[in-house]
Amino acid sequence: QVQVQNKLQLAMPLLPQEVQRQGVSVTKSRSGFLMVVGFVSSDGSMDRNDISDYVVANIVDPLSRVPGVGSIQVFGAQYAMRIWLDPNKLETFGLAPTDVVAAINGQNQQLAVGQLGGVPAVQGQQLNATITAQGRLQSAEQFGRIVVRSQPDGSLLTLNDIARVELGAETYSFVSRYNGKPATGVAVSLTSGANALDTARGVEQRLAELKNFFPPGLEAVVPFDTTPFVRVAIEGVVKTLLEAIVLVFLVMFLFLQSFRATLIPTIAVPIVLLGTFGVLAALGFSINMLTMFATVLAIGLLVDDAIVVVENVERVMSEEKLGPVEATRKSMKEISGALVGIGLVLSAVFAPMAFLSGSTGIIYRQFSATIIAAVALSVLVALILTPALCATMLKASDMEHGPRRGFFGWFNRGFERTSARYRRVVSAMIAHRWAGLAVFAVLVAVAVFLFFRIPTAFLPQEDQGVLFTQVQAPVGATQQRTLESMQKVESYLLDKENDAVESVFAVLGFSFAGTGQNTGMAFVKLKDWSERTAASLHASAVAQRAMGAFSQIRDALVFAFTPPAVPELGRAGGFVFFLKDNAGLGHAALLDARNRLLGAASQDRRLANVRPNGQEDSPQLQLDIDTRKAGALGLSMSDINTTLSVAWGGRYIDDFIDRGRVKRVYLQADAPFRMVPEDFRLWSVRNRNGEMVPFSAFASWRWEYGSPRLERYNGVSAVEINGEAAPGVSSGEAMQAIEEIVAKLPQGFGIEWSGLSYQERQAGAQTPLLYTLSLIIVFLTLAAMYESWTIPTAVLLVAPLGVLGTTLFASMRGLERDVYFQVALLTTVGLTSKNAILIVAFAQENLDRGMALVDATMQAVRDRLRPIVMTSLAFGLGVLPLALASGAGSGAQNAIGTGVIGGMLFGTFLGIFFVPMFFVGVRRVFRRRGAPKRAQVADEARPPEGSESP
CATH class of the missing domain: 1.20.1640.10 (Multidrug efflux transporter AcrB transmembrane domain)
Structure with a gap:
């Protein structure tokens, strides 16, 4: 934090004066939103500005003090004094915006007059009192009476004579709606290291306390919350x-x-x-x-x-x-x-x-x-x-x-018969080990084939109970056009998907791609998982249907998508990458390469919803000031720039007091005088001789295209692109498809994965190392413990059998080779090794007591079958609920449970046959290399009959 503050202080002098005046805030928070809290007037007694002002004044600060809250973004604004200038009246009275600014600043000041009888006082002074005078103004009526100029005839020119004064909003950038009703909302982000559940609980408790003081009709809703899923x-x-x-x-x-x-x-x-x-x-x-x-x-x-x-x-x-x-x-x-x-x-x-x-x-x-x-x-x-x-x-x-009556008697007799058959099969496999090795080789080949056939992914996609819908209207579109498209989105979700959708909270002017009048975002809250048990009501199914419906909206691009599996690693499910201009070919070339990529992706069946996550180049009105003409006309560039910024952009010029809170005063041209380029002709600048010079005398304008937001990724110009795998296609296959498309782009362009996609690539690179280290450590641990190479070799040879079961079951259920699959695979290796140790360790003890190799092995087989089957079944049934889970978090549970059960079944019920064969075979190989021939011959006693083995 100290380093951030130091860097900020170095950068502050480089910022424009207006930016420094409004302030720079530094927050320590995670990316993404923990929750969105909406506020709506149920009886319509409060309009959008009323709700926003109340929320900013009374809700934001208490919520920001909740432990764990990092930052709060408000989709609305508090009240501000808006002074809307009329250029025609300014021209008539020979006034410039700077005159209005000076008048407001002069008559709306925070005064400290002093005291009556302040020290040092005269001898005998008995009274001390504070002196107050007219300071900050508090109402639109008071601002309207500000004297701008005294006329020669003695009359006063007030602000009401040249402008429209009202109590409006500080910004009109955001328009919020809850199920189609006017609303406002706040998005809460976690601070680094905070617990999501504790923070959400704290926010809910604080809201419950604040509700007691809400105005009549105001309600708080939570249209987006990541914690119910957790x-x-x-x-x-x-x-x-x-x-x-x-x-x-x-x-x-x-x-x-x-x-x-x-x-x-x-x-x-x-x-x-x-x-x-x-x-x-x-x-x-x-x-x-x-x-x-x-x-x-x-x-x-x-x-x-x-x-x-x-x-x-x-x-x-x-x-x-x-x-x-x-x-x-x-x-x-x-x-x-x-x-x-x-x-x-x-x-x-x-x-x-x-x-x-x-x-x-x-x-x-x-x-x-x-x-x-x-x-x-x-x-x-x-x-x-x-x-x-x-x-x-x-x-x-x-x-x-012994034999018992009833169920246990039947079970014991059946188990003994099965055990006898099992011992006969093991005896035969020891006697015909080459045939057993051939079968083992086939099983290993199948396991390897299935392992590489399973598509890769980082984490399974979960139904988190929420959806995002992003609206991108054409470049240059107004907020009204975006609202029309958003209303169609709301209508579809609330009417056609009412079996799955509970509420829709829409924000115009905001999206994950950027801000602007042509952008919008909808937070879609789905009903509880218990009400959406059908597969057609799963979040991904709803999003897929919504994409089909939204494709019919002609005036905007609308995308419906699910949140990422890990909120801190992106804002949308699917894949994320940056297309980078590594050769510095320029913005136009980068956009051309991006468009080629998007076109090729739309034709690839492995990909879906591939879209740029940013704002398109938009029309920009370039105003050209002829500085030579301006100088000849006696104009200063400072006055020209002030007039432009006040009239078209609006300027924060002062503060006022509203119900005990300090709020801002903004000066801007009224809406009818800044809608078309020709409105520039209405504005004039006063020269040094006091004459009003119209903009048309020294300025011209032209249209051009430009980017509202330039992005750089790791210091290189780039554009962000999001997308998803097509139904039935894994994220790994989709990422491979993107890389194939990028390889066909002109030289100089490359991609860099981000978010979950980056983690998936990193996980894939670390997986071979993980498997290798685990096997090496297991081998060395067993070798050190038993002071033998035979036991660890025999134990690890059965690991591929468990891998076969894990990969087969994962393939049958259509699962992917993700992080949870790898956990299941390692668990399977541990389980098969455990069972092998129970047989091999007992066989080794029997050998140490002087038994022949095959006799010692068969004795261990007889004694250890029951505990192996019992522990394996206990473990398998223990994870069975994971494999059968449904609802929230079922994706991860199914991935782990399915893989572990498959590995347990194959690793146990194939391993108990192959472990004895491997132990005998490996023991013979090592004895043949390191022991005299007599010891080898004595060791090789004839295999006894399976059912009669001691």
Whole structure:
């Protein structure tokens, strides 16, 4: 902030005097709007100027003091004293605008007269009083009585004689409407680092307090608010979290078949969740959609370790007839290493995510911190608390998994039959590993094909409950013409889309493309998601239909679009880029290249709504002053410029007092005298001899085109262009189409992506690094832990099977390869690695006890099938609500849930067959290279029959 202020002070002297007089404000706020608050007179007792003045005087300041509010933009203006000059009367009386300015300044002053009996006072003075005199004027009547000149006959020439004086608006640039009624509004932006939900809640509370003092008939509405989407989405994720806990409990009860045994892993859930939230708080994270998504993912993971402990204790008690305490001790000796390994692997998978840069890194960092914290705490609970609970809560009578009557008996018999068949298949795959490797190679090839076939994107498009509609009338169009087009937009949305649309707040004179009479913006609030369950009422569907209807509006270009997935990264969904004039070919060449690009984009089926986000070159009336003639006529350029700026642009000349508040006085030509170029002939400038010289004597005018706004991007002349992918086309494909079109433009032009598009490109560049780092760290972690190359090799070889499931399910649901897909993919890698560790680690322990390689592997297969299936199903059902979610935030939930479930199914139910084969194969390869032949032969015992394996 200090550096900004220092730079501002250096620039201030370079600004025009009028700009310095009106002031320069510096605000610290985010781009985009948090919410728009509208104000409308329900009974029509207040007109637009009345509403605007009340809002500026009584609403803006209290709202700006709400914690978290960065800046407030008012779509309206407070009252101002407007003095509308008549050039004919000025000519008649021989007056110039400078005379009027001098008269107003002289008779509308803030005076400090002094005191009666002020110190030092004479001896014996008994009275002290403040002296007041006529100072700031307060009404149009008082201003109208200002004496401009005393006539020779003694009469007075007042302001009323040469001008029309009224209490008007400070600016007429904006016209606001709420559902077709006159209104005004304020747009609230967040300050940097503020919490959106807290700030919106604070604004709502302050409005509730201020409503008690509203004039009769004035109502406050909120036609645009980004927080309901966040609030409803978080509520939906919390509901999903509860559903996940219930489903996980049911899966555990199905396999453990004892309420006490099921209760033990369930106890771990609140403990780990509380600990996870504590870690997030310590790291400075908040409870948001990203951390809640990660928490739902962690639900399945955090009970896995406790499930493994309980299941293994139950197995030892059942098979070896030990008591709970002895069985727990023996069980923990067997599985402690595997639990630590699982925790390290899962942490290693997600650790690299925390170190990526950009917006992608911010998203990944919250996932990474949440899951790593949950996994670490889960391992601690499984090693410390769960064994104690097992030793105290389990009973031997509960641990008999023999034939039972009823549902559990049927389930146990079915599971045993399935387990026997499974062991036979594994035995066959070990014996015929080359055939298994061939099948594996085919599966890997399919996974690679599907991975690159899935279109890319940055984030899924969400239904945020709002739409934007931008109106761009032809260049030079007046506010009235823009209003006619806006009325058609309002009529369509409120009448034809009333099943989806709740309200329309329109602002003329403002849009994301710029300001001006030919621009307009509508904030469209959709009904609650619970009322829009049909796909046809989704925000994108409404926008698509609206685009078709708006194409019939002939007098304006109208675009309907959804907000971006991340409000701080742009103002519209789709893609954003700048077409840059890198060679400095000039403004005309840049516009020609832009038009070529837009023309080619309109013919490309992969693209839709490609449009410039700026104002077109507009007609400009160039006034040429002949300085030689002006000098010969005795005119000064200062007087000429003052007359022009006052008459045509209006000038702030002074202040006045209105109901205790200081407001501005503006001097300008009345509307009938500044509508056409010929009106210049009505205006004159007084020369040094006191003669009035008309503009026609020294000036001429001509029409030309010019840009109302010149843009530069990273120091280079550029134009901003927005667009969207056509239905069924990903944003990555659309961006590729744009790059192909730009490659055909003349040399010297290039593009630079911005907003979400830039982040998508950056995320795509970081993705290979993320995958590579995760795999390397997992491999090295396992190698260091087990002091072996065979275990990490066997574990990671099954990762492509999970990738196959993730890519297949994402393809089937038409999802894209976005940030959430990558999270799902890494989660799948961690899950498949976890299952592989359960088999490989136990097989290694059996080898260390002297068992032959195949016997050790088959024993691990028999002992670990039940916990693997149980933990995988618990995890899969835990994220199932994400895949089936609908409503606010469902896009992100579906992306994560679908990918994780697909990866879980394929990674588990293919991995349990391939992991034993890989372990045996890799072990044989390493033994063949580093051990004597006798050890290899002794290791290769004949595979036993699957159903009779010990």
